[in-house]
Amino acid sequence: MQGHAKQENRKMGAEVLRIVQYLNQFFGGIGGEDKAHVGPQVKSGPVGPGRAVQEALGERGEVVATIICGDNYFAERIEDATAEVINLLRFYQPDAVIAGPAFDAGRYGIACGALCKGVKDQLGVPAVTGMFRENPAVDLFRKHVYIIETEDSARRMSEAVSQMVKIVLKLVGKEKIGKPSVEGYFSQGYLENEISDRPGAERVVSMLLAKLHGQSFKSEVSLPKYDRVELAPGIKDLRSATIALVTDGGLVPKGNPDRIEDRAATRFGVYSLEGKDALDPNDYEVNHVGYTPVFVLQDPHRLVPVDVMRDLEKEGVIKKLHEKFYSTTGAVNIVENVKKMGQAIAKELKNEGVSGVILTST
Amino acid sequence: MLAKELERVGLPTAQVCTLTPVALMVGSNRIVPASSVVHPLGDPHRDPKAEKIFRRGIVEEALRALQLRDD
Numbered sequence: 275m276q277g278h279a280k281q282e283n284r285k286m287g288a289e290v291l292r293i294v295q296y297l298n299q300f301f302g303g304i305g306g307e308d309k310a311h312v313g314p315q316v317k318s319g320p321v322g323p324g325r326a327v328q329e330a331l332g333e334r335g336e337v338v339a340t341i342i343c344g345d346n347y348f349a350e351r352i353e354d355a356t357a358e359v360i361n362l363l364r365f366y367q368p369d370a371v372i373a374g375p376a377f378d379a380g381r382y383g384i385a386c387g388a389l390c391k392g393v394k395d396q397l398g399v400p401a402v403t404g405m406f407r408e409n410p411a412v413d414l415f416r417k418h419v420y421i422i423e424t425e426d427s428a429r430r431m432s433e434a435v436s437q438m439v440k441i442v443l444k445l446v447g448k449e450k451i452g453k454p455s456v457e458g459y460f461s462q463g464y465l466e467n468e469i470s471d472r473p474g475a476e477r478v479v480s481m482l483l484a485k486l487h488g489q490s491f492k493s494e495v496s497l498p499k500y501d502r503v504e505l506a507p508g509i510k511d512l513r514s515a516t517i518a519l520v521t522d523g524g525l526v527p528k529g530n531p532d533r534i535e536d537r538a539a540t541r542f543g544v545y546s547l548e549g550k551d552a553l554d555p556n557d558y559e560v561n562h563v564g565y566t567p568v569f570v571l572q573d574p575h576r577l578v579p580v581d582v583m584r585d586l587e588k589e590g591v592i593k594k595l596h597e598k599f600y601s602t603t604g605a606v607n608i609v610e611n612v613k614k615m616g617q618a619i620a621k622e623l624k625n626e627g628v629s630g631v632i633l634t635s636t
Numbered sequence: 637m638l639a640k641e642l643e644r645v646g647l648p649t650a651q652v653c654t655l656t657p658v659a660l661m662v663g664s665n666r667i668v669p670a671s672s673v674v675h676p677l678g679d680p681h682r683d684p685k686a687e688k689i690f691r692r693g694i695v696e697e698a699l700r701a702l703q704l705r706d707d
Contacts, residue, residue, distance in 0.1 A: 346673045349655055381655065381673070384658070410655070410658040414661050505705075506644075507706075508706075512703065522638060569678060575688075579691055579695050581688060582692045592699070612637040620642045620645040621645065628647060629647075631642050631649040632699075633638055633642070633649055634651075634676050635652065635655070635670070636654070636676055
C-alpha cells in the first residue's frame with residue numbers, strides 16, 4: 275500500500291510521509307459516551323476526520339493508520355494510556371502524528387495533548403493537535419505541543435485539519451514555524467526579541483491611550499490565566515462542622531425544573547435534602563453531555579454521596595450535612611460563567627454557616 | 637473553578653475528580669482522586685454494601701482534605 279505511493283513520488287524526489295492519526299471513540303466511529311471506556315485499537319488507513327487529513331496531505335503524505343481510544347480509558351490512566359498508544363504507533367514508524375482535533379472536548383483534549391507530548395519526547399517525531407480555546411487541555415499542553423486553535427465544534431473540521439497539516443509539514447521539513455497569530459496555534463510562552471519601529475515608551479503609551487478611549491489594543495505581554503487562591507483555614511473540629519455537597523456532574527430532579535443547560539451551563543440548581551437519608555434514583559436525572567450517565571442514574575450517590583454523609587452525621591463524625599445540595603453542569607463550560615456561579619454558591623453557603631464543601635466532578 | 641471561588645470566601649473545599657491535572661492547573665487546593673469519570677464516588681463492579689464502604693473511604697479522604705491547614 276505504502277510502497278506503491280512511494281514509487282509514484284520517487285519520480286518527484288519526495289518521500290511520502292507516513293502519518294498516524296489518533297482519534298477518540300466518537301470520531302473514530304466506535305460509539306459515543308457508552309464507548310468512552312474502550313482501550314486503544316488500530317485501524318489501517320484513515321478513519322472519519324482522517325479523510326480530511328489525507329486530503330490536506332495530498333501526495334505529500336499518507337495516513338497509514340488510525341489509533342482509536344475511549345476518552346475515559348485515556349483520562350483515567352493518562353501515563354499508561356500514552357505509553358500504550360505510543361507502542362501501537364511505533365509499529366507504523368510514523369514521520370508525524372496528528373491527534374484529534376479535539377475541539378472543546380476536555381478529556382479528548384487531554385488525551386491528544388498528552389499523546390503529542392509523549393510522541394515528541396519519546397519518538398522524537400512531530401506531533402500536532404487542535405483544540406478550542408476553552409479546552410482545559412490548552413493550558414496544560416500549549417507549552418509542550420503545537421495546538422492549532424479551532425472552533426468549538428467539528429463544523430469547521432477541514433479548516434482545522436488543514437492548519438494542523440500545514441504545521442506538520444513544516445515540522446517534518448524542519449522549517450521555521452512562524453508566530454502563533456500567523457500559523458494559528460496557541461502561543462507557547464516564548465518571548466522573541468524583535469526590532470520595532472517605535473521605542474517601548476511610545477508603544478506602551480499608545481496602548482494606554484487606546485485603553486482609556488475604550489479602543490482595542492494588543493498587549494505585548496499576556497497575563498497568566500489562572501490566579502491562585504490561598505488555602506482557606508482548614509476545619510478545626512469536624513464534629514462541629516456542617517458540610518455541603520456540590521456537584522458539576524449535572525444531577526437534577528426529574529424533569530430538570532430549573533432548566534439547567536446540559537453543556538456550558540450558566541445556571542445552577544439548589545435542591546433540598548431535608549428529611550432525605552438517601553437519594554432515590556427515581557427522583558433524579560443526569561443532565562450533562564460530557565459523560566455517560568448510566569452509573570449515576572442507577573445510584574445517584576455515586577455522584578452526590580448523601581447516604582455516606584448521613585451515616586457520618588449519625589455517628590457524630592460531622593455535625594451536619596447541609597440541607598441543600600448544589601448542582602450544575604461542568605461540560606464544555608466557559609470560565610467566566612463558572613466563576614460567576616462559584617461566587618454565587620460561595621456567598622450562599624457562607625451566609626448559611628457551612629463549614630466546608632465536598633465538590634464532586636465527573 | 638468552582639472550588640476556587642468557594643475556597644476564596646473561606647470555605648475549605650475538597651474536589652473529588654478524575655481529571656486531577658486540570659484541577660491542579662486551574663489551582664484547586666484540595667484534590668481527591670475519584671474512582672472514575674462515570675462513577676466518581678462508586679464502583680458498579682462491587683456489591684452495594686462493599687461499594688458504600690468504598691464510597692465512604694473517598695468521602696473520608698475528602699473530609700481529611702478539608703481539615704488541612706497551612707501551618
